[in-house]
Amino acid sequence: MERIKKGDTVEVIAGRDFANARRQGRKVRGVVHRVIRAYKIDRHHRRLGRDPDKDRVVVQGVNLITKHQRRTGDVRTQYGRIEMEAPIHISNVMLVCPSCKEATRVGFRVFEDGSKVRYCKRCNEAID
Numbered sequence: 001m002e003r004i005k006k007g008d009t010v011e012v013i014a015g016r017d018f019a020n021a022r023r024q025g026r027k028v029r030g031v032v033h034r035v036i037r038a039y040k041i042d043r044h045h046r047r048l049g050r051d052p053d054k055d056r057v058v059v060q061g062v063n064l065i066t067k068h069q070r071r072t073g074d075v076r077t078q079y080g081r082i083e084m085e086a087p088i089h090i091s092n093v094m095l096v097c098p099s100c101k102e103a104t105r106v107g108f109r110v111f112e113d114g115s116k117v118r119y120c121k122r123c124n125e126a127i128d
C-alpha cells in the first residue's frame with residue numbers, strides 16, 4: 001500500500017516552487033494527478049520489481065513547464081506552447097491530512113484480516 005495516492009492533497013516541501021512560496025510566506029499545496037511508479041530495470045531493460053525510492057508524482061499546478069508541442073496531423077492535439085506539470089520526486093511532498101489539514105507523515109494500521117489503512121501521525125485519524 002502506498003503512502004501517497006492519486007487524488008490526495010499534498011504539500012510540497014522542497015524544490016523551486018517550495019522555495020519561491022516560502023519567500024512569500026506561502027505554502028504550496030495541490031492535488032496529486034498521477035503517481036509514477038518506478039521499477040528497477042536491468043541492463044536488458046527487464047523489470048526487476050518496484051523501486052519505491054524513485055517514485056514520482058504529478059501535482060496540480062506544481063513544477064510547471066512550458067512544452068513546445070509541434071502541430072501534428074491530429075486536429076485534437078493541442079500545439080504551440082503548452083503549460084503542463086512535470087513530475088516531482090515523491091519525497092518532496094507530504095500528505096495533507098483531511099482531518100487536521102496539516103502536512104503529516106503517514107502510518108499504517110494493519111487489521112487482523114490483513115487489510116491496511118493509512119493514518120495521520122499528527123492527529124492519529126484514519127485517512128482512508
Ligand SMILES: [Zn+2]
Binds near residue numbers: 122
Ligand atoms: Zn491529521
